[in-house]
Amino acid sequence: MLSQEIRFVLRKVPQLQTGGLAVARGLHNAVLKGGSGVRRVADFLHGTWLGHPLHPVLTDATLGAWFMAAPFDLLGLVSGSARRAADQLTILGVITAVPTALAGMLDFSTIKRGAAGRGALHGLLNTVALVLYASSARARQQDRRFVGVMYSMLGLGVVSASAWLGGELVYRLRIGVNHTTAGREPQDWAAVGADAELAEGQALRVEVNGDPVLLYRHAGAIYATSAVCSHAGGPLDEGMFDGTCVQCPWHDSVFDLRSGEVVHGPATYHLPAYDVRTTDGQIEIRVRQETAQ
Numbered sequence: 001m002l003s004q005e006i007r008f009v010l011r012k013v014p015q016l017q018t019g020g021l022a023v024a025r026g027l028h029n030a031v032l033k034g035g036s037g038v039r040r041v042a043d044f045l046h047g048t049w050l051g052h053p054l055h056p057v058l059t060d061a062t063l064g065a066w067f068m069a070a071p072f073d074l075l076g077l078v079s080g081s082a083r084r085a086a087d088q089l090t091i092l093g094v095i096t097a098v099p100t101a102l103a104g105m106l107d108f109s110t111i112k113r114g115a116a117g118r119g120a121l122h123g124l125l126n127t128v129a130l131v132l133y134a135s136s137a138r139a140r141q142q143d144r145r146f147v148g149v150m151y152s153m154l155g156l157g158v159v160s161a162s163a164w165l166g167g168e169l170v171y172r173l174r175i176g177v178n179h180t181t182a183g184r185e186p187q188d189w190a191a192v193g194a195d196a197e198l199a200e201g202q203a204l205r206v207e208v209n210g211d212p213v214l215l216y217r218h219a220g221a222i223y224a225t226s227a228v229c230s231h232a233g234g235p236l237d238e239g240m241f242d243g244t245c246v247q248c249p250w251h252d253s254v255f256d257l258r259s260g261e262v263v264h265g266p267a268t269y270h271l272p273a274y275d276v277r278t279t280d281g282q283i284e285i286r287v288r289q290e291t292a293q
C-alpha cells in the first residue's frame with residue numbers, strides 16, 4: 001500500500017538516494033576518524049554490547065509515549081488528569097527521541113547502497129515528527145492546548161508512516177538483521193583443506209555444507225569463523241587482518257577470530273566460530289561445541 005507512494009517519492013526525488021548515501025558515508029568516515037572514544041560511543045549506539053541493534057529498542061520508548069498520548073488527549077476532553085498525562089507523554093517522547101535519533105543516524109551511516117534512499121526518507125520523516133511533537137509540547141506549556149493537540153495529531157501521522165518505513169528497512173531490505181548463515185554444521189570434524197596451503201597471515205574462504213567459512217592462520221594457530229559479516233554480508237576473507245582480528249571491507253566492523261565476538265560495530269551479532277584441528281596434513285573444523293545446539 002504505502003510502498004507505491006514510497007517508490008514514487010524515491011523516483012521523484014533521486015537526491016534522497018544519492019544525497020542520503022553521501023551523508024551516510026560522511027558520517028561513517030567521521031566516526032572512523034574520530035578516534036577510539038568516538039568509536040566506543042558509536043559501538044554503544046549501534047548496540048554492539050546488546051547483541052542486536054539498539055535503535056529499535058529506543059523507538060519503542062518514543063513511539064510508545066507518543067501513541068499513548070493520543071488516547072489521553074481524547075480523554076482530556078473530560079478529564080484534567082488525562083490532559084496532564086498526555087502532556088507528560090508528549091514531553092517524554094520528545095526527550096527519548098534524542099538518543100533514538102542518534103542510534104538511528106549511526107545505523108544509517110553504514111546502510112547499504114540500495115537502502116540509502118529509504119533510510120534517508122525515514123530519517124527526514126522522523127525529524128519532521130520530532131519538530132511537530134516539540135512544537136506540541138511547547139504549545140501545551142503555553143496553554144495553547146488545541147494547537148498542541150493538532151501538532152500531535154500531525155506528528156502521529158508522520159511518525160506512523162515513518163515507523164512503517166522502518167519496518168520495510170528491517171523486514172524487506174534486511175537492515176539490522178543477522179546476515180551470517182553458518183554455525184550449525186558440521187557437528188563432526190570435516191576436512192576443509194590442506195594445512196600446507198594456508199600460510200602464516202593468509203586468509204582462505206572455503207565452503208562447508210554450503211556455508212562460507214573463513215580460515216586464517218596467525219602465529220601458527222588456525223582460526224575458523226563464518227566468512228560472511230553479520231552486519232550486511234561483507235566478505236571477511238577480503239578484510240584487513242590485525243593479529244587475531246579481522247576488519248570487514250564493507251563497513252569496518254571488527255571481529256575477534258578466536259571467538260567470533262564483535263570488537264567494533266556496526267555489526268551487533270557475533271560470528272559463528274569453529275573448533276579447528278589438523279589431522280594427517282588436513283585442516284578439520286567442526287561447529288564449536290559449547291555453542292552447538
Ligand code: FES
Nearest residue numbers: 229232234248251
Ligand atoms: S558488511 Fe557492514 S561491516 Fe561488514
